[in-house]
Amino acid sequence: MADTTFQNGALEGRDLPEAGEIKFRPIDPNHTNILMIGFGLSWLALTTAWITLNLIGTIESSLFTGYSYLILPIIPVPFIVVLCHIYTNGCGYALREHDVHYKHGIIWRNEASLPFNRIQHVEVERGPLERLFGLSTLKFFAAGGGSADLRIPSLPEAEAAKLRAFVLEKAGADHDDA
Known part of the structure; x- marks a missing residue:
């Protein structure tokens, strides 16, 4: 007959498994596309508001003259694309x-x-x-x-x-x- 007495012995640190032993499977690479579309739609809304406010003259700045304010919303786009790829590659x-x-x-x-x-x-x-x-x-x-x-x-x-x-x-x- 097996002993069914509850036991809860202490483990030594050297007996613990290494966290790196877990083999993670990657999620589908199309997750990058889903993230970029989501960020893109949000960014489009913010960009539309930014351009509209500049066109109607609500925002005045000596830094942005003429149509140079149109370039500002484009600057973060490459960073968003790279971060979406890095994020997806880190998921598993x-x-x-x-x-x-x-x-x-x-x-x-x-x-x-x-x-x-x-x-x-x-x-x-x-x-x-x-x-x-x-x-x-x-x-x-x-x-x-x-x-x-x-x-x-x-x-x-x-x-x-x-x-x-x-x-x-x-x-x-x-x-x-x-």
């Missing part, structure tokens, strides 16, 4: 035996883990831009939360459906084992 997800991980960020790098035994619900979301590129966002909900505890954006539709089924199966198995 990993499924392990007992949990799912997601990493993202440029300056503030974030890495989140969610154990399968905490997952109550998994949802596939497809906004208009994601549908345009054939992508989906996988949203994981844990017990006691009203919003998604973990989101993995820009997964191909078939892969998102497959991951959802796998995670729900693992989450159900983990709940049955508890």
Whole structure:
């Protein structure tokens, strides 16, 4: 008969796994396009307001004479494009035996883990831009939360459906084992 006594022994620092051991899979490169379209639409709104205010004379500046104010909104565009690429390249997800991980960020790098035994619900979301590129966002909900505890954006539709089924199966198995 197996000993079922609860044990919670201390771990030595050398016994802990290295964080770098997790093999992250990249998200779809079209995430860059989705980000650039989103930023582009926001930037277009700001640029339209900037040009309109300059044309009607609300903004007066000795720095911008004639039509030189039209150049100012163009300056950040290359930086936005490069940052969108860097951000997408830094995103990744990993499924392990007992949990799912997601990493993202440029300056503030974030890495989140969610154990399968905490997952109550998994949802596939497809906004208009994601549908345009054939992508989906996988949203994981844990017990006691009203919003998604973990989101993995820009997964191909078939892969998102497959991951959802796998995670729900693992989450159900983990709940049955508890």
